[in-house]
Amino acid sequence: MKNAMQGAFILTLASLVAKVLSAIYRIPLQNLVGNTGFYVYQQIYPIYGIGITFALSGFPVFVSKLVAEQETESQKIKVAQKAFVILSVISLVIVVSLLSFAPEIAHGMGDVGLTPLIRCVSLMFIFMPFLAVGRGYYQGIFQMIPTARSQVMEQVVRVVIIIGVAYTAVNQDWNVYRMGTWAMSGAVVAAIVSTLYFLRLFKKKIFRPLPTQTGPIASYKKLSKRFLIEGGTICLFAAIIILLQLIDSFTVKNGLVASGVSNKAAKSLKGIYDRAQPLVQLGLVVATSFSTTLLPSLTKAVQKHNRYEFKRTVQSMLHISLAISVAATVGMMTLMPQINRLLFGNTEGTSAIMIYVVAIVLAALIATYNSVLQSVNVFKPAIVAFFIGLGVKLLLNRVAVQQYGINGASLVTVLSLAVILVFMQLGSSDSLKGNLRLDIGFFGKLILASGSMVLVVNWSKMVLLSLFSNSGRIELGIMIVVVVLLGGLTFSGVAIGLRLFTIREWLTIPYGKKLLKKILDNKK
Known part of the structure; x- marks a missing residue:
């Protein structure tokens, strides 16, 4: 594993x-x-x-x-x-x-x-x-x-x-x-x-050619x-x-033309x-x-x-x-x-x-x-x-x-x-x-973690959009990065709190061990 x-x-x-x-x-x-x-x-x-x-x-x-x-x-x-x-x-x-x-x-x-x-x-x-x-x-x-x-x-x-x-x-x-x-x-x-x-x-x-005696290998027909x-x-x-x-x-372009689109x-x-x-x-x-x-x-x-x-x-x-x-x-x-x-x-x-x-x-x-x-x-x-x-x-x-x-x-x-x-x-x-x-329990926890993330993303998006209503694409990009980070942290925090993953599963995710340790340390 x-x-x-x-x-x-x-x-x-x-x-x-x-x-x-x-x-x-x-x-x-x-x-x-x-x-x-x-x-x-x-x-x-x-x-x-x-x-x-x-x-x-x-x-x-x-x-x-x-x-x-x-x-x-x-x-x-x-x-x-x-x-x-x-x-x-x-x-x-x-x-x-x-x-x-x-x-x-x-x-x-x-x-x-x-x-x-x-x-x-x-x-x-x-x-x-x-x-x-x-x-x-x-x-x-x-x-x-x-x-x-x-x-x-x-x-x-x-x-x-x-x-x-x-x-x-x-x-x-x-x-x-x-x-x-x-x-x-x-x-x-x-x-x-x-x-x-x-x-x-x-x-x-x-x-490079190999010796004829390499052990049993399937024939070309079987392979x-x-x-x-x-x-x-x-x-x-x-x-x-x-x-x-x-x-x-x-089908898409042809279907659009068939529907009357030029x-x-x-x-x-x-x-x-x-x-x-x-x-x-x-x-x-x-x-x-x-x-x-x-x-x-x-x-x-x-x-x-x-x-x-x-x-x-x-x-x-x-x-x-x-x-x-x-x-x-x-x-x-x-x-x-x-x-x-x-x-x-x-x-x-x-x-x-x-x-x-x-x-x-x-x-x-x-x-x-x-x-x-x-x-x-x-x-x-x-x-x-x-x-x-x-x-x-x-x-x-x-x-x-x-x-x-x-x-x-x-x-x-x-x-x-x-x-x-x-x-x-x-x-x-x-x-x-x-x-x-x-199991249904995993789905329930996943829905709660995802729902929490959506609430945070929507709230932070509304706040930032109201502050930068006439923003260009650069400002918009910065806003999206901030919102994504907040959403990701929310999902991870709720996932840990609800025990969405087992300890073993957290340890197998890249940087999962560090993330788990930081969040648990903060709780202390």
């Missing part, structure tokens, strides 16, 4: 830096290129998002599981070598498909001008095998720092290129499609840089089957929000709707990082048949993921008009964004549930639930957009995630349901 949490802490910090960068670059991007330019970028972003999920939090998790299952160093390297070959084939199929069918994909999105962006972003998949195997190998031996470094490195390079492109596009009066194509090239350059970081590993281990079922399930759930956004790319206005509205995406990503940082490092540890617990430790670990992860995601969601919803204005210059689309951020809680629980199911090699409930939820999004999204605009798309996203969560629970065995069940 301690090793897992230390690894989670390292990845949490790296993910936090990367996601903050991912959110920050969209602010100047949207402010520089406007809603329509933001729409062009965000239409293709889900394809990039799927690629980065495969290379960062999808296939690496499965590769780490394969590596953790092996007993000797030579077996670990051999299974990583076979994984690289399989992923290279998958990568080739994806690249060729995207390059060949880019015009048809763009036409399906209702905008043929997106074709060069699709072709550009497809090239990043060439580097997916290097990144997935490099990160997966290190995570499988519980070394999280290489993954963390490569993740931050990749995001820094990409963000620098995108901001540079946006600035150039505005000054050189580029059209939005040229801007989008060059912005997407940042993903390819970033993938190359991140791949170079793992070059030493591949030269020393992955690309390919596992990649398809187990690895595919991990990737699907790691990319669940991205896949829902991909459906949005095909083509130009529909592009602008889609750009406004897409403001919710970086906020949801930020809210999911901790939950994603914990679920990434949870799988190898749970696998070890299963192998040792330690049911008590397995259940206790699952319960701790559920408590922590749910509490943090609820606090983030409630806080964002309470401050959303101000956050929207601070980041994007106005409050357009606030209601749609407020609905959308509820996805943080649902996606955090889904990620934890899926990690538990993966650890005991149970895949059917997750796969069935996933496709039912995806079907709900596909069937209802365009209709909801035509009836309720971008609010309808947000509602259907939340509904789809709720459906997935319910069906995962229903499809699990009775023993797993017992591990995944949360």
